Amino acid sequence: MTHRIAVIAGDGIGQEVMPEGLRALEAAANRFKLDLAFTHFDFGNCDYYLAHGKMLPEDWFEQLKDFDAIFFGAVGWPEKVPDHISLWGSLLQFRRRFDQYINLRPCRLMAGVKSPLANRKPGDVDFYVVRENTEGEYSSVGGKMYEGTEREIVIQETVMSRFGIDRVLKYAFELAQKRPRRKLTSATKSNGIAITMPYWDERVDAMAKNYPDVSTDKYHIDILTANFVLHPDWFDVVVGSNLFGDILSDLGPACTGTIGIAPSANINPEGTFPSLFEPVHGSAPDIAGKGVANPIGQIWSGAMMLEHFGYKAAADHMVNAIEAVLAQANPLVITRDLGGQGTTLTLSDAIVSAICR
Numbered sequence: 001m002t003h004r005i006a007v008i009a010g011d012g013i014g015q016e017v018m019p020e021g022l023r024a025l026e027a028a029a030n031r032f033k034l035d036l037a038f039t040h041f042d043f044g045n046c047d048y049y050l051a052h053g054k055m056l057p058e059d060w061f062e063q064l065k066d067f068d069a070i071f072f073g074a075v076g077w078p079e080k081v082p083d084h085i086s087l088w089g090s091l092l093q094f095r096r097r098f099d100q101y102i103n104l105r106p107c108r109l110m111a112g113v114k115s116p117l118a119n120r121k122p123g124d125v126d127f128y129v130v131r132e133n134t135e136g137e138y139s140s141v142g143g144k145m146y147e148g149t150e151r152e153i154v155i156q157e158t159v160m161s162r163f164g165i166d167r168v169l170k171y172a173f174e175l176a177q178k179r180p181r182r183k184l185t186s187a188t189k190s191n192g193i194a195i196t197m198p199y200w201d202e203r204v205d206a207m208a209k210n211y212p213d214v215s216t217d218k219y220h221i222d223i224l225t226a227n228f229v230l231h232p233d234w235f236d237v238v239v240g241s242n243l244f245g246d247i248l249s250d251l252g253p254a255c256t257g258t259i260g261i262a263p264s265a266n267i268n269p270e271g272t273f274p275s276l277f278e279p280v281h282g283s284a285p286d287i288a289g290k291g292v293a294n295p296i297g298q299i300w301s302g303a304m305m306l307e308h309f310g311y312k313a314a315a316d317h318m319v320n321a322i323e324a325v326l327a328q329a330n331p332l333v334i335t336r337d338l339g340g341q342g343t344t345l346t347l348s349d350a351i352v353s354a355i356c357r
């Protein structure tokens, strides 16, 4: 069976890590006899915006909807296009129109990687962040009044629906059921944000009744972030709203050494539309063009895509290759964010060789 994959490298280091993600996927496909067909698209980046006045062509939905997955790099180049325009013009359109309501972000401390947290070893940090991905704080509902005057007012609403909350909670509880510790932690701020967040808590309580085998914790986001740093070993599956999930899934990987290795899957669980796989990191204009970006977030995202297609052995093999290279911690191979002097290419070469072995 051929899997058709739309490739959108996007901006900045997306252009540099994407070829390495594809090389790793091709190596895995070769080894496991998988048929992956890649089609490259040059829209969804800020240069496309400068040329066309928009991030995507009118018919982007038609062009992409029949692919089996989208493999995405990064978006944003604030010197060219304001960040909210580039993000809303591309990635957030994909998540919404393709109903990718789960953003799954694994967070694992791997051998050979130095955690900034004291005395943490592999196994101490190993959890998933499940981020609600289509509503919540990421709404463009609101507006400005008295613009340009001293009475200027800006309003932006958070949008939460029972349907939207329940479906992400269901996914998170089912994921927790498959994990050895069977533990779910929910992030809110229901003392301060007194309508939407207590409602989220109510839905957690209601949903928890269906999963008596899963133990459930609820935290306010402020103390939860503190506990990510102080007690990362407490967590197994952490579920949160769009904004809180976004923050936690940058903090989590930072606790595992570098956000450069963090992968993510934007999933439409029903399979009605393509799911999208992308590193958690953004376009990093500060290091773009230098050949030093860590390719692991992109490669690991490729592994998540193979798992999504049902190729668990191939996905595990890719992740094992990443782990084997990191465990060696060769300073000439690993990138700067990992404490080495290597480049995108040296790290990618080592991982691709390990996949081929």
Ligand code: GGG
Pocket: 072, 073, 074, 075, 076, 087, 246, 278, 279, 280, 281, 282, 283
């Ligand atoms: N590779 C993902 C990417 O480019 N992220 C940029 C970003 O700011 N994303 C925000 C989000 O995930 O909501």
